[in-house]
Amino acid sequence: MTRYIIIGAGAVGASLAAEFETHGIPYVLVGRGAQIAHIAAHGLSYRRAGAHSVLRLKTADTASPPTLRPGDILVLAVKAQDVESATKFWAWRQVEGKGSASELPLVTLQNGLAAEDIALRRFDRVYAASIRIPACYTVTGEVVVGGEPNVGIVALGRYPEGLDDTAVSIVADLAKAGYLAEARPDIRRWKAAKLEHNVTNAVELFAGSPELRSEAAARLAQEARAVLIAAGYDPAAPSEWTIDISSWRVAPESGIKPGQQSTWQSFTRGTSSEVDYLNGEIVRLGRIHGVAAPINAAFQRAAARLAIDGHSPGTRDIGEFYLVITERAALSGPAAPQTDRKERYGNP
Numbered sequence: 255m256t257r258y259i260i261i262g263a264g265a266v267g268a269s270l271a272a273e274f275e276t277h278g279i280p281y282v283l284v285g286r287g288a289q290i291a292h293i294a295a296h297g298l299s300y301r302r303a304g305a306h307s308v309l310r311l312k313t314a315d316t317a318s319p320p321t322l323r324p325g326d327i328l329v330l331a332v333k334a335q336d337v338e339s340a341t342k343f344w345a346w347r348q349v350e351g352k353g354s355a356s357e358l359p360l361v362t363l364q365n366g367l368a369a370e371d372i373a374l375r376r377f378d379r380v381y382a383a384s385i386r387i388p389a390c391y392t393v394t395g396e397v398v399v400g401g402e403p404n405v406g407i408v409a410l411g412r413y414p415e416g417l418d419d420t421a422v423s424i425v426a427d428l429a430k431a432g433y434l435a436e437a438r439p440d441i442r443r444w445k446a447a448k449l450e451h452n453v454t455n456a457v458e459l460f461a462g463s464p465e466l467r468s469e470a471a472a473r474l475a476q477e478a479r480a481v482l483i484a485a486g487y488d489p490a491a492p493s494e495w496t497i498d499i500s501s502w503r504v505a506p507e508s509g510i511k512p513g514q515q516s517t518w519q520s521f522t523r524g525t526s527s528e529v530d531y532l533n534g535e536i537v538r539l540g541r542i543h544g545v546a547a548p549i550n551a552a553f554q555r556a557a558a559r560l561a562i563d564g565h566s567p568g569t570r571d572i573g574e575f576y577l578v579i580t581e582r583a584a585l586s587g588p589a590a591p592q593t594d595r596k597e598r599y600g601n602p
Contacts, residue, residue, distance in 0.1 A: 255280060256423065259320065260329045261340060263290045263313075265389035265519070266363055267331030268397045271311050273298045273405055273431040286316040292395035298522040299396040302405075303505030315591050322349045325425065327359045330373070333520070334364040334437035334531035337372045345376035350582040359420050361410070366446055366450045366515070366531035370413040380415040381421055384444040388504045390514060392522050400510030404502055407434045409490075411441035436497045440490070446482050447489035452532045453478045456553040459560060462572035470549070477549050479537045521560065521567045552579040 258266045260275060261284030273282035283293070290313055297308040313322045326349070332340050344354040351442050360370040360377040363385050390398045399405055408428055412421050417439045428435035438444055454471040454538030462470075484491055492499075504510055520527040533550040540547035547601045560567075 255325060256427070257281060257323060257326050258329050258427075259322065260286060260331055261285075261324050261335075261344065262331035262336075262598045263293060263397075264331065264333075265391035265397050265516070266385065266387060267329070268293065268298055268311075268391065269300070269387065269389050269399050269405065269429070270329065270331065272298055272397070273425075273433070275309055275311055277431045279427055279431055281500070282312050282314050282320045284314045284316055284319055288394050289391075295440075296395060299393075301396070301398040303400060303402045303508040314394055316518055319347065322347055322355055322358065324358075325350045326350055326355075326413055327361060327420075328355065329361045329363065330369070331363050333516075333526070334366045334528045336371050337369045341373050341376045343347070356453050358556055359424075361424060361546065362413070363467075364531070365528060365570040366527055366535050367442075368443075368531050368535060374413070379420065380413040380576050381410055381424060382441045382445055383408055383410040384441070384448045388508075388510045390510055391520060392519055400504045400508030402503060402505040402508070403430045404434045407499055407502060409436050409438045409441060409444040411438040411444075414442055415439055434497055434499055434502060436495065438490075443488050443490040446487040447491070449532065449535065450475055450478050450489050453536055453550055453553075455515050456529055456533055456557050457572070458513045458515060458518040459521055459567045460558055460570055460572035460576075461568045462576075466572055466576070470572060473549050473580070474533070474553065477547050479535050481543065481545045481547050481550075484545045485539040502572070517557075518567050524564075526560065527557065527568070533557070549576070552560060552576065 257280040260271050260281055260283045263283055272280055274281040293311055294313045297310045300309050301308050328344060330340060347355045349355055356377050357383055359379045360373055361381045361383055363383050364371055370380050370382045385406055385408045388400040410419055410421060410425055417437050421437050425435045426439045453474045457467050457471045517527050517529060535555040536550040537547050537554060552575050560570060
């Protein structure tokens with residue numbers, strides 16, 4: 255029987271464990287620090303639209319990880335910046351009666367494009383996922399998910415391309431657990447499409463007028479798309495979904511507030527952020543392929559300074575650096591439309 259080892263007890267990992275618990279899918283949620291200790295001792299406070307429950311989950315601390323079995327599937331739900339250390343920790347752990355964990359399937363749930371290539375250094379079978387879930391984790395032991403009627407939307411496929419029975423089986427389990435899930439042989443395109451949106455997360459870290467913030471988000475996404483195309487990516491379009499996602503939404507009064515996506519949550523908790531793997535990924539690809547990405551670079555630098563100075567989101571004005579860099583770059587052409595971005599991608 256397949257058992258999922260969910261590595262990372264943040265918003266994505268804990269909510270996945272909660273849904274697996276509710277729907278009878280075998281799993282163990284593995285984490286570290288205060289979050290997993292609280293969940294183990296008191297349960298997970300799990301909020302969804304119109305519902306709140308405290309769930310007793312099957313947990314393990316990274317300090318005493320569960321014994322791995324041949325049928326296990328590892329699900330990496332840590333942030334992109336932690337993938338290197340997490341794969342190093344797990345890859346060479348012994349599987350009961352057979353080889354090492356590097357031979358087990360590994361599912362990567364990270365934003366950005368870096369996680370899968372890091373994982374392939376140690377794992378033979380990597381399954382990349384592009385997951386859209388409006389979830390929030392800022393209070394220890396509590397996760398809020400605002401998606402309705404489904405938890406979130408997932409595209410998943412074998413990395414770098416293709417499908418197999420394992421991918422189809424994982425997608426079936428996700429669907430059973432309440433996700434809108436689809437198996438995709440071209441998963442890199444779906445990861446690229448998600449990154450095109452995720453670069454706008456950095457805007458939420460800074461104060462400013464709604465008009466200026468909207469303009470900055472549009473230009474970040476516009477710049478990211480140009481770089482991705484130059485790098486050989488063809489970001490997937492919403493019309494390519496074969497599952498019906500038309501009724502999925504972020505529920506009103508669910509506790510999920512606009513402008514508080516994953517990057518904002520990391521800064522609010524005072525933990526490291528994935529900006530270097532979002533805006534920084536666009537900057538990296540731009541340098542390789544000769545396409546300037548000055549706005550993404552400016553937000554990457556500004557976010558780094560915010561973290562170094564230990565400041566909270568909203569304590570620095572976006573105009574301090576954004577107006578300077580746009581004038582210097584003398585960008586031409588209209589900003590990419592902001593209106594369809596939430597419709598296309600939702601919250602991460």
